[in-house]
Amino acid sequence: MMYFENLTVRNIFTYGYYIGNPTAQVVLTMMKRMLYLFIHPSFTQLMALLYCLLCQRCTDSINHLTQKILRICPNEFTQRKQIEVLKRKARIDDIVDAIQDVFSLPSFLFITASLMACVNVVGRFLYARWNDNFNQYETTLQALCFFGIIASILWVAGGVTISGNRFKVAFYKKSHLRLILGHENEEIRFQRGLFEAPELELTGCGLISYKRSTLLGIIGTLITYTIIVVGLFKSC
Numbered sequence: 001m002m003y004f005e006n007l008t009v010r011n012i013f014t015y016g017y018y019i020g021n022p023t024a025q026v027v028l029t030m031m032k033r034m035l036y037l038f039i040h041p042s043f044t045q046l047m048a049l050l051y052c053l054l055c056q057r058c059t060d061s062i063n064h065l066t067q068k069i070l071r072i073c074p075n076e077f078t079q080r081k082q083i084e085v086l087k088r089k090a091r092i093d094d095i096v097d098a099i100q101d102v103f104s105l106p107s108f109l110f111i112t113a114s115l116m117a118c119v120n121v122v123g124r125f126l127y128a129r130w131n132d133n134f135n136q137y138e139t140t141l142q143a144l145c146f147f148g149i150i151a152s153i154l155w156v157a158g159g160v161t162i163s164g165n166r167f168k169v170a171f172y173k174k175s176h177l178r179l180i181l182g183h184e185n186e187e188i189r190f191q192r193g194l195f196e197a198p199e200l201e202l203t204g205c206g207l208i209s210y211k212r213s214t215l216l217g218i219i220g221t222l223i224t225y226t227i228i229v230v231g232l233f234k235s236c
Contacts, residue, residue: 041117041145044110048149051103051110052156055202058099059156061092062163069170074177082175089167093200096160100202107153108204117146118222150218157202157210164200 065088072081121143202210 041114041149044113044149045145047106048110048153051099051107052152054099054103055156055160058092058096059159059163062089062160062167065089065092066163066167066170069167069174072174074174077174077178082171085171096200096202104203104205107157107202107210108208111150111153111204111208114146114149115218115222118143118150119225121146122222151215154210154215154218155212158212158214161199161201161211 065085069077069085121139124139204210208214
C-alpha cells in the first residue's frame with residue numbers, strides 16, 4: 001500500500017487529477033500499472049520469444065540438413081540426393097522469408113523499445129538522483145530483462161545466417177570431393193546455383209542486420225550515448 005500512497009506515483013497514473021476515494025485510487029493505479037506491464041515488457045517478451053522460437057526452428061532444420069550432408073559418402077551424394085537436399089533447403093528458405101515479412105517491423109520495434117528502456121535504466125544507475133525512490137535491485141532486473149530481449153533476438157536470428165553459411169560450405173566440400181571422382185558436369189551446375197543464391201539474413205526493416213556481431217555495436221552505442229546524455233543533464 002505504501003507504493004500507492006506515494007504522491008508522485010499517484011499523479012502519474014491519474015494525470016495529476018486528485019481522486020478523494022482511496023479505494024478508487026488503488027484500483028485505478030493497479031489496473032493501469034498492470035496494463036502498462038502487460039504492454040511492455042510482458043507483451044514484448046512474449047512476441048520476442050515467439051520470434052526466437054521460429055528462428056531457432058529454422059536454424060535447427062538447416063543444421064540437420066548440414067549434418068545429413070556431412071554423413072553422406074561422396075559416392076552416395078548423387079544428383080538425385082543433391083536435388084532432394086536442395087528442395088528441403090528451399091522450403092526452409094521460404095519459411096525464413098515468411099518470418100522476415102511478418103516480423104521485420106515488430107522485431108525492429110521490440111529492439112528499439114528495449115534499447116530506449118536500457119538507456120533509461122543505465123541513466124538511473126549513472127545519475128541516481130533523478131529518482132528519489134531508486135531501487136538498485138529492481139533497476140538491475142529491468143536492465144537484464146530489456147537487454148535480454150535485444151540479445152536474444154540478435155543471437156538467435158543471427159544463428160540463421162550462420163547455419164546457412166555452414167550449409168553452403170558443407171555442400172561445396174561434398175560436391176568438390178565428387179568433382180575429384182569425375183562427376184564434373186552435374187556438380188558445377190549445382191554449386192553455381194547454390195552460391196549464386198542470396199545469403200539468408202534477417203533484418204529489422206532493412207535498418208538493422210540481425211547478426212551476433214551487431215550485439216557488440218549496440219552495447220557500445222548504449223554506453224556511449226547514455227554517458228553523453230547524463231553529462232548534458234549534469235551540466236544543466
